[in-house]
Amino acid sequence: MDDRKLQFYALYLTRFAGGFGVVTLLTLLPKFIDYLEPTAVTVLGVSLSAGFVIGMYTTGFTLAQTIAVVPLAWAGDRFDKRLVLVGSMGLGVVAYALFPLADLSLSFILARGLQGVAVTGAGLMSLALVGEIADTGTRANRIGKANASRFAASIIGAATAGGLYDYFGADGDAFTPIFALITAILAVATLLAWLSLSPDETRIQGFPFSDLAFNRRIISLTSFRAQYAVAVTLVRTWVPIYAGVTAASGGLGYGALAVSLTIIAEKFCNMVLQPHTGRISDGHGRALFIFFGGGLYGLVALAVPFSPAIGTALGVPTALPFLGPLTPAFLPLVGLSGLLGVADSFREPASMALFADEGTDDGGVASSFGIRELVWRPGSVVAPLLGGYLMTEVGMEWVFYVGGAAAVTGVVTFLGVLSYFHGPTALTEW
Known part of the structure; x- marks a missing residue:
């Protein structure tokens, strides 16, 4: 096997390990909510609702990601991306080992913050290295394959988390073997990345963020991405919460294995299609795929609260093994x-x-992905707090209404900015 191909496989394994940990935590999030029983708290004389605390279970993760993006992306361009990647993965090993010890909302939120830093570093550096090693005409296909590895891990992780949680007794003690498995997988991936990846000799002086921030194509996409972050954070986080929390909290009260299947369905479809859609995008442009995918996501999200009515109308079976x-x-x-x-x-x-x-052409591919992450962060930080409020004070269905609307307004804004900067035919030209 040639060295270049081995490096791609090592990076795919890195994406696999990261995806396994993230989706396992997402699958078990409703179980942590029930286990930790978050309640209203008072901090420095300010009363914080239970919904705010629930929102912080995700916002602690995304806020840490927001803080970590710029320094980690800068370090990746300025120094060796391989070292930043391996260091971030090592930090992830520590974070996942701490989750079984969390017995209060505060300790869980702090562990989520550490996880957020680790996931950000590993995600930025693995994508930057894939983009840097790949040829221009194969870049979306290679990225699609890297993401497919992450989604494969998500499928296995969701099924494993749900099955093991139910097997080990569906209580706090069930968390320990699950997170022991995650730390072992991540430790192996960290070692293999260190041994397989060649040292990164690219060195970008200065601060590439400042130049890339004025790139018109990046500006066009960030006009969509800032709103889309709200949509995806709400919908992706609350589909398993909606499936798993009790009816008293507005959910469907399904077991952990059933919850995992709602996550697996999304990850499986994404995994199977991404390498193919990426290859088509390499040959036919980027903008139309972004517009179509974002709009469809919003419309489907709006339909999620109607799943009980849809099932009743279709008379679907409810007795499944x-x-x-x-x-x-x-x-x-x-x-x-x-x-x-x-x-x-x-x-x-x-x-x-x-x-x-754009990052490869203008210099600073890690910083380009850093801008991508940074634009995502405000929405991903605010959305969980908004979701917690909507869930506890308004109604679970409004989480999906707001998420779907954010995706639809995002693609409309994208079309407008794209046409203004690049002309009315830009949607099909780049």
Whole structure:
């Protein structure tokens, strides 16, 4: 096997390990909510609602990511990306080892913050290295394959988390073997990345963020991405919460294995399609794929709260093996989650390849991906707090209404900015 191909495989394994950890935590999030029983707290004389605390379970993660993006991206361009990648993965090993020890909301939120830094560093550097090693004409396809590795891990992680949690007793003690497995997988991936990846000799002086921030193609995409972050953070986080929390909290009250299937459906569709949609994007441009995928995502998100009505109208079966008590909403929810994956499979490789294209051409591919992450962060920080409020004070369905609307307004804004900067035919030209 040639050295270049071995490096791609090492980076795909890195994406696999990262995806396994993230989706396992996402699958178990409703179980942590039930286990930790978050309540209203008072901090420095300010009363914070239980909904705010629930929102912080995700915002602690995304806020840490926001803080980490710029220094990690700068370090990747200025120094050796391989070292930053391996260091971030090592930090992830520590973070996942701490989760079974979390017995209060505060300790869980702090562990999520550490996880956020680790995931950001590993994600930025693995994508930057894939984009840097790949040829221009194969970039979206290579990125699609890297993401497919992450989604494969997400499928295995979701199924493993749900099955192991139910097997080990569905209580706090069940967390320990699950997170021991994650730390072992991540430790192996860290070692292999260190041994397989060649030292990165690219060195970018100065601060590439300042030049890339005025790149018109990046500006066009960030006009969409800033709003789309709200949509994806709300929908991707709250589909499993909606499936798993009790009816008293506005959810469907399914077991961990059933919850994992709602996540697997989205990841599986994304995994299967991304290498193909990425290859098509390499030959036919980026913008149309981003527009179509983002718009479809918003429309599907708006339909999620109607899954009980859809299931009842279609008379879908509710007695399925191994899954425990179900309602007519289950199969429609799994189907809609799969459609969310289809939608994102069009958008994601095209979006990532565009940032890789511009970063490679202008210098600073890690910083280009850093801008991509940075634009995402405000929405991903605010959205969980908004979702927690909507869930506890207004109604679970409004999480999906707001998320779907944010995606639709995002693609409309993208079309307007794209036409203004690049002309009315730009949607089909780049």
